[in-house]
Amino acid sequence: MGKQASQYDKIFKENIEAVIPSLMQNILGITAVSSEELPDDIQHTKERKPDALKKITDSHGDTYVLQIEFQVADEPKMVYRMAEYYVMLERKYEIPVEQYVIYLGATKPQMPTRLNRKRMKFDFPLISFADLDYNFFLKSARPEEVVLGVLADFRGDSSEKALEQIIQRIEETASGDFLLKKYFKQLRVLAQLRNLGNNLKEIAMDSITKFVSVEKDAAYMVGFDKGEEKGEAKVVASLLRKLNYSLEQIADIAGVSVEFVKNVKQKLSADK
Incomplete structure (x- = not known):
């Protein structure tokens, strides 16, 4: 799975800048008025590299850090990784943080999305690509988006x-x-x-x-x-x-x- 995962990771890194605006608008429901690229290295006691990291000001006038992670494996400890990201990003930029994990697997993800401890409560939104309508990707004028339709729901059409x-x-x-x-x-x-x-x-x-x-x-x-x-x-x-x-x-x-x-x-x- 290691070699395959690196292949998938390479594809999303190549396509991400072309795909992110449409994902934000049509899947995450974010209408960005301005978008600023942020450095993807977060280092305090350890280094992390988010898949997509931007400073967004949306149509409501809210400004925040937007982090998107694309996940191939159904990672049972993903909630800890996202919590680490959250704290590091909040500490570095001192503005609100919005996080999303987009799961690329075919099955329904089982990974926990919530921590509920006495001293810490945390959760993140999880979006399964397999639930998205592939016709959305077919309508795109960008081949970077079109190719992702193979991971979406064929809505009754044969493969x-x-x-x-x-x-x-x-x-x-x-x-x-x-x-x-x-x-x-x-x-x-x-x-x-x-x-x-x-x-x-x-x-x-x-x-x-x-x-x-x-x-x-x-x-x-x-x-x-x-x-x-x-x-x-x-x-x-x-x-x-x-x-x-x-x-x-x-x-x-x-x-x-x-x-x-x-x-x-x-x-x-x-x-x-």
Whole structure:
């Protein structure tokens, strides 16, 4: 889970600035009049790095520190971590603190959200991504938001239909080949959180040509066939046949080593 969690964390760090304004407005119910980035290192006796940290003045004239945490694991001790954040932020900025944890798992989170002790009472709002309507993300003009729809509630649509619409919308909103590659890769990673990898692979192979060219299919959707060495070899062989790319470019696209690509190329040459 460690490697996977770091992949999810990387995606949210890459997308967070584009996604936060819409999350604030439409999910947290915050209409910001002004927003100021705050340093994400909080250090007194220990260092903490919040996922998102901003100084907000909202439409009611209230000013406060806004902290948002994205959580993949159903962490039973999350309430202690959030309490630590709260005290450190309050001490550093000396203004009210508003906190939210957004849970990315598929199941209903069981983590406690409240402390009720004689000397301390604390709680934080917990929002489950799986309860959000994926159509909200499909309406976005930002691919960073669209890709997150795979973690939301498909509202009765089949996973195949939902994935097709997400793929189509990514293609409509991402500008340029590089960004298409980036967001399709993110979609592949996030789909694993919902055990939709196989569905996504089938749709990529059967339906993606409706949205992108054959070259883009090979270059961007290739990752859906990865996982085992046999699948990786098949993918690399397909790239070598279809694209006039360097070994380094193909290795980067397929997510394998240059040496692996060389071995596949040698095998292809020997089979001719």
